[in-house]
Amino acid sequence: MLRRAARAAVFAILFLVAVVMLYPFWFMIQTSFRSKQQFQTGVGYSLDSWAGLFDAIPVVQQLVNSTVVTVAAVLIILAASATGGYAFAKLRFPGRSMVLLAIIAGMMIPLQSVIIPEFVNISQLGLVNQYPGAVLVYAALGTPFATYLMTTYFRGIPTELIEASLIDGASYAQIFRRVMLPLATPALVTVAVLQFIQVWDDLLIGLLFLQTPAVRTITVGLATLQSSRIIDVPVLMAGSLVSALPAVVVYLIFQRYLIAGLTMGMSR
């Protein structure tokens, strides 16, 4: 398409952009393997800061917390959005379009606009500092978009499949389990990956609903490390790396599903 020199120039620009996007990761990795002094002088490497990180916050416990909360929230979102998507796309019942319209409008509710009653309600239920409180809030916030994606996906599955199964004597529940769910696997993976990253990376909900160090997620733990005025940059970078790694791994394995989710969000 382009002449050789032009292609070289394009490559050079793209390469430069890649450097800008990757440099922060390199900075994190490099800095985390330096002690505070080594960071200041820029000479030498050590594991001091990693040891310092494990002294400063309960890293393993908070990774476990993150995993429990994230996995639980994602499972609820998957269950609700798969059943809901099936109902909205394939089953006729009174009020269906109204409810679906409300769910779509629900995607436009900013977290900050509901966070105050959310917090008051959850504290009245006595669920602050307990996993279920945060899990429910994450699940409710992720569900509208997930349901939208699942509905779009189920719309693309031919209704004839359902009719054929009905003639064979299957119930709607059996059709869901045996026909629809297996066909929807790619969409389910997309929803799971999107929501995993979303919940894992969240700060505000964790900050409010999981306040004590023992139940905090790693993202919140990292944020508190920063606000506790420890100006030990290498320790902060080690913490950043630990908290980012699980989501990055999920991204690297499932990136094509993430891209699929983005394009499905755009489809009409």
Added chain:
Amino acid sequence: MTRVASIGRSLARGGAGEARRAGPLEAAERRAGFLFALPVILLTGSLLFLPILQTVYYSFTQWDGITATWVGLDNFRRLSSDPVFWRVLANNVLLLAAIPFAILIPLLVAFLLHQHVAGWRFFRSVYFLPTSISWVVIGMVAIRVFARRGILNDLLRMLGIPLTTDLLTTELGAMLAVSLTFIWSVFGTNTIIFITGMATLDRDVYEAARVDGAGPWAVFRYVTIPLLMRFIQFAFVLTVITGFTALFSLIFIMTTGGPGYGTTTLEFFVYQKAFAQGVFGYAAAIGTFLFAIVFLIGLVQRRLLRSQED
């Protein structure tokens, strides 16, 4: 990624025009429909729609989280005469200044990626990578970039530019730093949106343009951009909503809204008023205002899309 909150579409049209069947089969379908929709309805009803109604209700009250007294429009009146509120609103407008860059840079880069030079798939993966990183981590690194003894100044020195920046210590500087970080963070998502859009364009259009003697810039300006309008609009709305509703963590880490109120945006203002100062009713009024803005953006987008479809 941000909560993708901008794509209400023609989905809700649903089963209009489908023939109505009578009899037990239809009743079974209806029952199944209700049952399968129930989890979503319960979950969002109790934990999303109830809270937003509560926010709107409590914005007309004085509320400490336990007792609320009705005060009518008092909170909104106080809001309109609160100089801090206007400052915060101005910050949201300042943030909008970042949007053209957050759209144009990805658009140009997507155009270059679309030339499919060696390694373009690798570059695409790299560009999209920050999407998986939390704003907390991004903020952590961003502080080291913009700090006085940070990466930006190192870079300036390396390039021989006799300039030492200290962005995070001034109000406008901090806003600039937050905006630059914001542009960096949404770069990947927007690039992917545009590269996806370009993949849907017909090769013949490019061929025709080139035969007519158009250079790469003319092709980009007069062919690619107009044909991508739908995608540009999607990215635009997504980016605005991200800027208005998803930067809490970034601001919390980078500046905690300061210096002064230099980087306090509406969403951060809600948090400060509610959870730092405990004036829940007043904070609910700000939350209601934010909801109204975001909802309006969503509605305008729907309207625009519909007018394009006609």
